Amino acid sequence: MNDEQTLVPPTERGGTLHNEILPQLRAFVVEGNVPDGGRIPERELCEMLGVSRTPLREALKVLASEGLIELLPNRGARVKALSAVEIAELFDLMAGLEALAGRLACEKMTAEQFDRIEELHRSMYLHYLRGDRPGYFSDNQEIHSALFAAADNQPLFETARSLQDRLRRVRYAANLGENGERWKEAVREHELLLDALRRRASGDAAEILFNHLRRTKAAVIAYDSGN
Amino acid sequence: MNDEQTLVPPTERGGTLHNEILPQLRAFVVEGNVPDGGRIPERELCEMLGVSRTPLREALKVLASEGLIELLPNRGARVKALSAVEIAELFDLMAGLEALAGRLACEKMTAEQFDRIEELHRSMYLHYLRGDRPGYFSDNQEIHSALFAAADNQPLFETARSLQDRLRRVRYAANLGENGERWKEAVREHELLLDALRRRASGDAAEILFNHLRRTKAAVIAYDSGN
DNA sequence: GTAGCAAAAAATGAATTCAAATAACCTTCA
DNA sequence: TGAAGGTTATTTGAATTCATTTTTTGCTAC
Numbered sequence: 001m002n003d004e005q006t007l008v009p010p011t012e013r014g015g016t017l018h019n020e021i022l023p024q025l026r027a028f029v030v031e032g033n034v035p036d037g038g039r040i041p042e043r044e045l046c047e048m049l050g051v052s053r054t055p056l057r058e059a060l061k062v063l064a065s066e067g068l069i070e071l072l073p074n075r076g077a078r079v080k081a082l083s084a085v086e087i088a089e090l091f092d093l094m095a096g097l098e099a100l101a102g103r104l105a106c107e108k109m110t111a112e113q114f115d116r117i118e119e120l121h122r123s124m125y126l127h128y129l130r131g132d133r134p135g136y137f138s139d140n141q142e143i144h145s146a147l148f149a150a151a152d153n154q155p156l157f158e159t160a161r162s163l164q165d166r167l168r169r170v171r172y173a174a175n176l177g178e179n180g181e182r183w184k185e186a187v188r189e190h191e192l193l194l195d196a197l198r199r200r201a202s203g204d205a206a207e208i209l210f211n212h213l214r215r216t217k218a219a220v221i222a223y224d225s226g227n
Numbered sequence: 228m229n230d231e232q233t234l235v236p237p238t239e240r241g242g243t244l245h246n247e248i249l250p251q252l253r254a255f256v257v258e259g260n261v262p263d264g265g266r267i268p269e270r271e272l273c274e275m276l277g278v279s280r281t282p283l284r285e286a287l288k289v290l291a292s293e294g295l296i297e298l299l300p301n302r303g304a305r306v307k308a309l310s311a312v313e314i315a316e317l318f319d320l321m322a323g324l325e326a327l328a329g330r331l332a333c334e335k336m337t338a339e340q341f342d343r344i345e346e347l348h349r350s351m352y353l354h355y356l357r358g359d360r361p362g363y364f365s366d367n368q369e370i371h372s373a374l375f376a377a378a379d380n381q382p383l384f385e386t387a388r389s390l391q392d393r394l395r396r397v398r399y400a401a402n403l404g405e406n407g408e409r410w411k412e413a414v415r416e417h418e419l420l421l422d423a424l425r426r427r428a429s430g431d432a433a434e435i436l437f438n439h440l441r442r443t444k445a446a447v448i449a450y451d452s453g454n
Numbered sequence: 455g456t457a458g459c460a461a462a463a464a465a466t467g468a469a470t471t472c473a474a475a476t477a478a479c480c481t482t483c484a
Numbered sequence: 485t486g487a488a489g490g491t492t493a494t495t496t497g498a499a500t501t502c503a504t505t506t507t508t509t510g511c512t513a514c
Contacts, residue, residue: 015301016300016301016496016497016498017497018288018497018498019300041465042465043464043465051498052498052499053466053498053499053500054499054500055498057466058284058285059288061245061288062288062289062292065289065292065293066292067382067385073242073246073466073467073505074242074465074466074467074504074505074506075466075505075507076465076466076506086382089380089381089382089383090382092331092383093380093382093383095327096324096326096327097323099323099326099327100319100320100323100326103323104319153316153320154316155294155313155320156316156319156323158294159386163382203434207430210330243466243468244468245467245468268494268495269495270494278468278469279468279469279470280469280470280496281467281468281470282467282468282469284496284497300475300496301474301475301476301495301496302475302476302477302495302496303476303495303496
């Protein structure tokens with residue numbers, strides 16, 4: 001029935017069709033190709049991914065369990081629109097996870113991993129001085145990624161990735177809306193973090209990261225409500 | 228084809244078959260009805276739940292994404308057996324989540340919620356004095372549940388529940404194996420926690436809970452490796 | 455012109471069907 | 485007796501089919 005070529009070469013298959021399309025579908029949603037609360041007809045997705053409805057629906061169930069989409073009985077899938085309360089809750093959770101990552105990183109990271117974070121920090125600071133927000137944002141993301149990598153905890157990493165996916169859209173919006181004062185404050189917080197990491201002060205790192213995310217949350221809420 | 232009655236009355240349907248069987252299937256796995264690494268033939272589960280393979284497989288995919296089971300391509304589902312490293316990682320994550328719950332509870336809990344926790348604490352202490360481990364364990368679980376409820380954060384609650392499911396088996400084993408010294412220590416930690424909650428000292432509560440879970444982890448690892 | 459209802463069209467939920475891969479079994483030969 | 489190979493049976497992966505629900509469309513009545 002399906003003569004079209006799949007977009008993914010058959011060489012790099014992930015075992016099952018379901019495992020193949022899940023990352024693609026997740027990326028499609030996270031990337032923001034569908035408006036908030038927008039409906040996603042199964043038929044279109046099937047054609048897009050070149051699979052039948054069975055594996056597609058399995059993937060949708062997984063995305064729903066991750067909180068990325070909503071599955072209303074008999075009424076299809078919608079991308080989950082986040083209320084202000086939900087955004088706040090997700091940020092608090094993210095703050096807790098970052099705090100944990102900071103703690104574990106202090107305990108477990110290698111000298112090389114610290115050096116890498118320090119280097120990223122310097123690069124990010126330069127972007128800040130130049131007023132280069134995209135560059136700053138990119139380095140910032142990488143620092144947090146490096147932190148989770150240094151924490152060396154797979155379940156933590158997975159949980160954080162999932163949360164990150166759910167927050168990506170609003171997070172990006174927040175970055176754009178970030179005002180100069182908050183930006184300056186964020187840079188200062190990053191300096192404190194680097195110092196705590198250097199001293200392997202796990203409690204301090206946790207506290208700094210928690211409050212850092214808390215303030216980011218406040219900035220996002222302020223920006224988001226002023227829509 | 229299927230004339231048998233479903234075990235669940237049709238009155239309390241969850242909209243779709245998938246939503247109906249997912250909790251049942253999860254309970255079945257968590258309860259420990261299948262040995263570690265044991266295979267789960269789809270056919271049997273279908274008969275047990277009274278559904279066809281389609282909704283069952285959707286549910287299995289979700290359980291796999293929750294980390295409760297493993298889905299090997301063309302080789303079916305197995306309950307995920309946890310290595311010592313994985314157990315340690317899950318406990319560290321749980322410690323971070325409990326710490327967060329403590330923090331948020333300090334910020335948000337009502338007087339009634341605190342009173343309830345205090346009451347549970349008293350009950351638990353009595354069980355401790357009597358040497359009633361099951362009673363202690365039960366109250367202990369309820370205290371932690373009450374803590375997460377007081378934290379009032381849905382994503383946190385969900386994440387913790389999922390983790391709890393993954394750890395339930397080993398956690399129960401740990402409780403049985405817990406020695407007297409560790410038990411005494413745990414009770415002391417709970418007293419400190421209650422005090423921190425009373426003072427609404429979020430940082431203290433977080434620190435106490437984190438270390439509490441860390442020590443539980445150590446006890447579990449010690450017990451588990453001595454199998 | 456609009457509100458309400460009916461019928462048709464479309465989309466979803468789930469069982470069945472078909473194909474491919476794995477596992478079990480049985481024969482054969484050393 | 486035991487191992488190797490091939491054949492059958494079982495199990496899984498995925499497409500198709502069928503039934504049910506929702507949504508849309510169009511008609512009628514007011």
